[in-house]
Amino acid sequence: xxxxxxxxxxxxxxSKVYLLIDCNNFFVSCERLFRPDLLKRPVLVLSNxxxxxxxxxxxxxxxxxxxxxxVFEIKDLLVRYRVVxxxxxxxxxxxxxxxxxxxxxxxxxEVLVYSxxxxxxxxxxVTPQEAFSQACRLKKAVERTIGIPVSIGVATSKxxxxxxxxxxxTRPELQGVYALFDPAEQIHILHQLPVGEIWxxxxxxxxxxxxxxxxxxAQLYTADATALKQRFSITLWxxxxxxxxxxxxxxxxxxxxxxxxxWSRSFRDxxxxxxxLSSALCNFAAKAAQRLRELKLYTRLVxxxxxxxxxxxDKQYHAALSVSFDYPTSDSRxxxxxxxxLLSRIYRPGFAxxxxxxxxSDLTTTRxxxxxxxxxxxxxxxxxRSDNLMTLLDELNTxxxxxxxxxxxxxxxxxxxxxxxxxxxxxxxxxxFKEVPDLF
DNA sequence: TCTGGGGTCCTAGGACCC
DNA sequence: TCTGGGGTCCTAGGACCC
Numbered sequence: 001x002x003x004x005x006x007x008x009x010x011x012x013x014x015s016k017v018y019l020l021i022d023c024n025n026f027f028v029s030c031e032r033l034f035r036p037d038l039l040k041r042p043v044l045v046l047s048n049x050x051x052x053x054x055x056x057x058x059x060x061x062x063x064x065x066x067x068x069x070x071v072f073e074i075k076d077l078l079v080r081y082r083v084v085x086x087x088x089x090x091x092x093x094x095x096x097x098x099x100x101x102x103x104x105x106x107x108x109x110e111v112l113v114y115s116x117x118x119x120x121x122x123x124x125x126v127t128p129q130e131a132f133s134q135a136c137r138l139k140k141a142v143e144r145t146i147g148i149p150v151s152i153g154v155a156t157s158k159x160x161x162x163x164x165x166x167x168x169x170t171r172p173e174l175q176g177v178y179a180l181f182d183p184a185e186q187i188h189i190l191h192q193l194p195v196g197e198i199w200x201x202x203x204x205x206x207x208x209x210x211x212x213x214x215x216x217x218a219q220l221y222t223a224d225a226t227a228l229k230q231r232f233s234i235t236l237w238x239x240x241x242x243x244x245x246x247x248x249x250x251x252x253x254x255x256x257x258x259x260x261x262x263w264s265r266s267f268r269d270x271x272x273x274x275x276x277l278s279s280a281l282c283n284f285a286a287k288a289a290q291r292l293r294e295l296k297l298y299t300r301l302v303x304x305x306x307x308x309x310x311x312x313x314d315k316q317y318h319a320a321l322s323v324s325f326d327y328p329t330s331d332s333r334x335x336x337x338x339x340x341x342l343l344s345r346i347y348r349p350g351f352a353x354x355x356x357x358x359x360x361s362d363l364t365t366t367r368x369x370x371x372x373x374x375x376x377x378x379x380x381x382x383x384x385r386s387d388n389l390m391t392l393l394d395e396l397n398t399x400x401x402x403x404x405x406x407x408x409x410x411x412x413x414x415x416x417x418x419x420x421x422x423x424x425x426x427x428x429x430x431x432x433f434k435e436v437p438d439l440f
Numbered sequence: 441t442c443t444g445g446g447g448t449c450c451t452a453g454g455a456c457c458c
Numbered sequence: 459t460c461t462g463g464g465g466t467c468c469t470a471g472g473a474c475c476c
Contacts, residue, residue, distance in 0.1 A: 046444090073443085202474045204472085264444095
């Protein structure tokens with residue numbers, strides 16, 4: 001930006017500017033935090049069951065290993081280049097993420113956490129120069145205090161800030177911060193950018209746009225937004241507005257209350273019987289219900305799903321079914337009983353089930369709701385008793401070693417649902433007292 | 441042999457009502 | 459049995475994201 005300091009437009013005060021703070025290969029960076037010896041080595045993080053690649057260091061990207069690649073396809077490569085592999089350690093990543101977000105919140109007024117490794121910062125009434133300096137300041141703080149490298153994109157809309165952060169990440173001369181204000185620079189970059197790489201335009205939409213000869217972001221920028229809205233959706237129209245730098249279009253909800261809680265897993269060894277599926281699903285349900293109580297929320301709708309593997313020639317079956325409650329609840333007993341009943345209705349024998357899951361949705365913060373004329377009110381005592389029991393359950397399960405199960409979860413739940421394969425797991429450096437590294 | 445998990449938003453279409 | 463249109467609400471499923 002130094003070279004554009006003479007540009008008169010930079011004296012302008014902008015009403016609103018977005019900074020996208022994006023952690024560089026976040027999971028890998030988290031692992032490296034406690035293993036500085038891995039700084040220049042190829043490192044990757046694997047999905048559940050150590051199935052496929054979900055995070056790559058730049059050295060791994062340079063080997064041409066794509067996101068989501070199954071491990072068995074690249075085994076030789078991993079050995080040949082002595083790639084260091086980790087099972088995913090989400091407790092660690094979430095903890096580091098929280099530290100970063102709290103740090104940002106301590107430095108600026110408006111932070112919108114977008115994902116585990118990204119946050120938008122909103123600045124109001126600033127000059128482009130001020131926005132750029134603020135971005136540099138935040139980058140330095142995160143890297144010095146937490147130790148995770150970040151890239152920051154600065155622009156007048158979220159979509160442009162995303163594009164700017166990608167520039168910051170991929171062009172070394174920018175040193176991790178890029179402010180995309182100059183119209184000529186914008187046009188130049190949008191010309192280079194394939195339409196499918198824009199935030200919000202996935203594979204399907206990209207194919208359809210290309211059929212209309214819209215191949216680059218610049219072509220979308222100049223396209224007839226109203227016609228495309230008619231033909232596709234309001235979402236695409238918003239994206240076009242954002243490309244043009246109009247803000248407040250993709251507004252994130254200011255106080256996002258979570259809308260659903262999901263718990264699902266693939267099974268390393270396929271499940272066949274209703275009993276095994278039931279025990280797996282009940283374990284997921286118990287986890288999801290505990291999460292629900294942690295968030296102090298209640299659910300009114302429970303959905304389960306089961307399916308065979310996409311990747312085999314075997315006969316396929318997939319099904320999902322929901323049930324809604326008259327009263328919002330967070331009681332594991334009610335949720336588990338709903339799950340077993342739903343399963344008996346969709347289970348079909350003779351299939352090799354590869355994946356199952358549960359979703360709790362229609363979430364509310366209280367159990368109070370409009371009284372249903374035909375449903376008798378639960379007594380206050382009933383509710384209290386349920387709350388107390390669930391609190392006790394959560395305390396027991398949180399305490400180290402103790403695990404309390406319902407009968408439906410089966411005798412040895414860790415053998416099925418929780419029986420995920422994580423041979424390469426790093427220690428829980430920050431969240432488990434026993435595994436705090438000895439740094440001195 | 442071995443192929444992730446957890447979310448949000450939008451739309452079409454059905455059910456239901458007047 | 460014939461015959462209408464318009465509105466709302468809900469849900470399933472698609473598409474996208476990280």
